[in-house]
Amino acid sequence: MGGQVGSDGGVMDRNGDPDLATRVFVDHRRLLFTVAYEMLGSAADAEDVVQETWLRWTDVDLDTVRDHRAYLVRIATRQALNRMRTLSRRKESYVGSWLPEPLLTAPDVADDAELADSVSMAMLLVLETLAPVERAVFVLREVFDVPYEEIADAVEKTPAAVRQIAHRARVHVAARRPRGTTSAAQSRAALDAFQRAVETGELQGLFDILAPDVVVLADGGGIRKAVPRPVVGLDKVVRLLAGGLVKAGSALSAEAAQVNGAPALLLWQEDDLHSVVTLRIDEDLVTGIYFVRNPEKLLRMQQQHAVGR
Template identity: 60%
Template sequence: MTEDPFLTHRSLLFTVAYEMLGSAADAEDVLQESWLRWAEADRAQVRDPRAYLVRIVTRQALNRLRTLSRSREEYVGEWLPEPLLTSPDVAEDVELAESVSIAMLTVLETLGPTERAVFVLREVFELPYGEIGEAVGKTAATVRQIARRAREHVAARRPRMRVSRSEQRAVVDRFLAALRTGQLAELLEIMAPDVVMVTDGGGVVPAAATPFHGAAVVAKVLARAHRLVDTLETTAVWLNGAPAGRVDFDGAPSAVSLTVEDGRITRIHVVRNPHKLTRLNETAELAR
């Protein structure tokens, strides 16, 4: 018996929805809604199931993104994407790994819903402009213009340099060791002078309402966190296609993603909101 195309392409469809929404929970809801529409479709009229399913998921994700915009504006403190535990295999597809990185998803948050959909479908999944147009309700010529603007917007905000996974892992290991021991000097040494740290507690757990700027400030905040807890455990993990860290403060988990440029940390994203950490023990299946 032939497998249903929805199941065949489920990892791809989840990845499309997740990159558009930055939330695995919302991506799963979109897949549920898309499955219902797929179940009602006249399969005899579907020439390309993969393209048809991507179109359904894109439309559902766009609807969800527009309804989420208000709740994210009212979010307590800084909003960061939901981190996903991934296998090292994801990193082998460099473009996929970069597209799902916390740093990239944070940049994508600065795009409008349609711009984000067009960028994801064109730059990550390499869909033709006409096919994207059908998904977002625009002409191919309009989609081409939107894609160009979105590409320029993202290029101005994304990390300037890619680093090897081995270099990323080495910096992550040094950072976690320094955090575990509370060594201020070591923390200062591995951070860029203009490092920025963003923490997301969602109003559920303590987190800063605004980012911390500068190596001296960030190092002091991290060293203080070490002193204020009874137990601090660190674990190197793969999050969103890159080496990262899981840090448990008195048993409460946090996901820590680092952006590394020229061997130093330029950005630290710390997700503490427990509602976004429910998948830290479950490997996500991502695909292009």
């Protein structure tokens, strides 16, 4: 593959224009990142998968490729599956609760309800309960509508086996995903109550929207203080919030943001991003409160990530 290297790492032809391989890759980059992120729950690892996909793509003879999108998705899926093994070992030794790495997303992501749901913190936590191949099959089929034959190539299974895996994963996810749909207005109202609690210490408004079996997960990664294990139940959660996580006078300020396709709160301590807070809402009540506090997972919160199909 001749030509010179452009500033973005792509190859340029003699006229200084991106060659076909670069144009195709750029056109699908957002898709590849989203596939990898939904499989891994880590933006850092997803970016590495995209880079690895590019390196392999540059060695491909495009004259032999019938469907560029399918070929790129196959490369990215295989790289993500390989990386899942490393990520699994990291999670086994992780200090405290593990939560996916949050993404600052553009407001228009919410316009695609299915995509927004698929990258939500609540859905990513459900996907964590799937085996690696099940997760890959579910993401490719249910979110990106990839044909079974193409998924079979990507995960190195027969189409019949992929259909069985897809059915099993669909049933598994359906039993665990949030019940009913939640509008942006509902999420915003719940977060407004949370923000008032942060700023004033008044918990009654928050108390009124918490489910009896509400769960708090806080991911500090052993770097920043967090609860070491899930806290379950209304009374325990209220005591936890009142005792520190949203305690008035804690010098935290709250800022509304769009995270993983839904309204969220950024908690700041002066100029330091201290936590990202997202909620799971089932049938108008908050059933999950997720605090990401690990500074290593907050490094990419300064810029929006483009996700898409």
